[in-house]
Amino acid sequence: MVGRSYIRLVSKLLPFEDPNHFLDPGDIGPELPPPPEELVWHYTKHWTLEIILAAHILRASDIRSMNDTKELHQGIKRVRQAFKKLERDWDYRDGGPEIEFGELKEELDIAAGAAFDGSAFVTSFSRAKDSTDQWKAYAKPDGFAIGIPRDVRLSVLGVEPETYPRGQYIEETPLRWITLRYRKADQIAQAEEGLGRLMSELGEASYVSAKHDDMDLGSIFRDRAKSVYVDSVAAIKHKAFKSEREVRYAVTRPSAPAAIKVDPSTGREYIELTGALPDPFDRDWQPNDPEYYQSTPARLPIRAICVGPGNPFAHTKVEVERWLSSAGYSGVDIIKSKSPLR
Numbered sequence: 285m286v287g288r289s290y291i292r293l294v295s296k297l298l299p300f301e302d303p304n305h306f307l308d309p310g311d312i313g314p315e316l317p318p319p320p321e322e323l324v325w326h327y328t329k330h331w332t333l334e335i336i337l338a339a340h341i342l343r344a345s346d347i348r349s350m351n352d353t354k355e356l357h358q359g360i361k362r363v364r365q366a367f368k369k370l371e372r373d374w375d376y377r378d379g380g381p382e383i384e385f386g387e388l389k390e391e392l393d394i395a396a397g398a399a400f401d402g403s404a405f406v407t408s409f410s411r412a413k414d415s416t417d418q419w420k421a422y423a424k425p426d427g428f429a430i431g432i433p434r435d436v437r438l439s440v441l442g443v444e445p446e447t448y449p450r451g452q453y454i455e456e457t458p459l460r461w462i463t464l465r466y467r468k469a470d471q472i473a474q475a476e477e478g479l480g481r482l483m484s485e486l487g488e489a490s491y492v493s494a495k496h497d498d499m500d501l502g503s504i505f506r507d508r509a510k511s512v513y514v515d516s517v518a519a520i521k522h523k524a525f526k527s528e529r530e531v532r533y534a535v536t537r538p539s540a541p542a543a544i545k546v547d548p549s550t551g552r553e554y555i556e557l558t559g560a561l562p563d564p565f566d567r568d569w570q571p572n573d574p575e576y577y578q579s580t581p582a583r584l585p586i587r588a589i590c591v592g593p594g595n596p597f598a599h600t601k602v603e604v605e606r607w608l609s610s611a612g613y614s615g616v617d618i619i620k621s622k623s624p625l626r
Contacts (some may be wrong), residue, residue: 321567323431323587324409324531327423330592333604336430337611340581341441344405344535346553347518352488357515362475367392391486392513404518404534405555406462409434411529414590416623424596425625428604431526431617434461435567436585438533438557439578442543458536459574462519469496477517533557540577559584588617592626 308519326342336342353361371385409432419425437459465471496547538544538555545554560566560580564585589608591600608616 309460314535316330321433321587322411322435323413324411324434325413325418325429325431325590326407326409327429328427329423330428330595332427333428333430333589334520334607336584337586337607337613340558340611341556342407342438342558342584343554344407344533344557347404347406347534349550349552358522359471359475359520360470362520363392363513363516364473366475367481369476373575388483388486391482404515404536406518406532406534407438407557409531409533411531412527413619414621414623415527415529416593416625419592419594419621419623419625421528423592425592427592427594429590429592430584430586431588431590432585433565433567433587434531436565437560437567437569437574438584439560439574440535440538440543440576441556441558441579441581442538442540442577443579445540445578460515460534462515462532462534463502464521464523464528464530464532465519466523468523470522473514473521478513482513482516538577543577556581558582583612586613586616588619590619590621593621595621 328336328504367385367389372462400609410429412418413429413431418429419427423429465474473583518532518534521528521530535555535557543555546552547554559582561578561582564583587605591597591604601618601620604618
């Protein structure tokens with residue numbers, strides 16, 4: 285049976301010493317300054333930019349429409365490879381706990397279905413500010429790239445429900461940034477880390493259920509385990525797309541049905557993300573307890589806009605400045621693309 289021993293196992297799989305140790309604030313020492321801002325770039329077509337600025341909204345799409353099905357299968361394959369390696373190499377005589385690998389495999393098979401169940405919504409960004417490949421594939425030469433600081437919080441536009449029915453639990457980290465992995469070695473390392481975190485959640489589920497005789501509480505941890513699995517799978521992409529240097533902002537499926545929209549032209553589900561109040565540029569927020577919903581849109585945390593190489597820069601800069609001013613933005617750098625694409 286999956287039990288408390290799984291928590292101890294995680295210490296061998298994840299880079300921390302004791303997963304049961306909670307630091308006292310006095311143990312942490314002086315507070316370190318936050319790391320420098322890293323801008324990530326959302327490529328968009330010319331006509332879309334004005335709409336984004338006026339509405340203060342970015343769309344996050346159902347993960348099933350973001351990932352090619354083959355990529356999801358590839359992610360599942362990597363997690364299974366990590367599982368087989370663990371099963372092959374694990375020896376409880378080295379001091380580790382005994383593991384019910386048959387039960388763990390069943391849990392992995394269950395979690396695999398979550399990757400295809402629309403369990404998350406994501407918005408794509410790139411670490412490449414002025415990528416010819418990105419202009420070609422997503423924005424076209426006359427498009428734009430919107431630069432925002434990575435690690436800011438984007439809130440879901442909607443109203444928090446008064447109650448949370450079982451099965452619609454919002455997990456511990458409903459908003460998070462995910463870096464995509466393209467190299468096989470990085471993908472396997474990602475899968476191993478995800479497997480360790482998943483086992484930690486399953487261990488907590490078993491422990492809580494046994495201690496409190498409450499399977500509903502245990503289900504909360506199993507929900508979180510599924511989310512960890514989905515993140516691990518969704519972070520894997522084919523090496524042919526390595527130049528995209530993609531990162532994603534991922535959002536747990538909202539429990540408020542009204543927050544989920546449907547694109548009438550494609551039938552695909554999406555949600556709307558907006559700048560977080562009171563400070564959209566704040567990076568000092570708690571991933572385990574964010575303000576998930578926001579009832580009104582607010583300015584997005586835009587630092588810069590790169591003008592696509594197919595635009596006449598002088599004319600387009602004036603146009604973008606007008607859009608920004610009308611929407612209440614200020615201090616946004618407007619950058620000229622150096623890409624040879626026309």
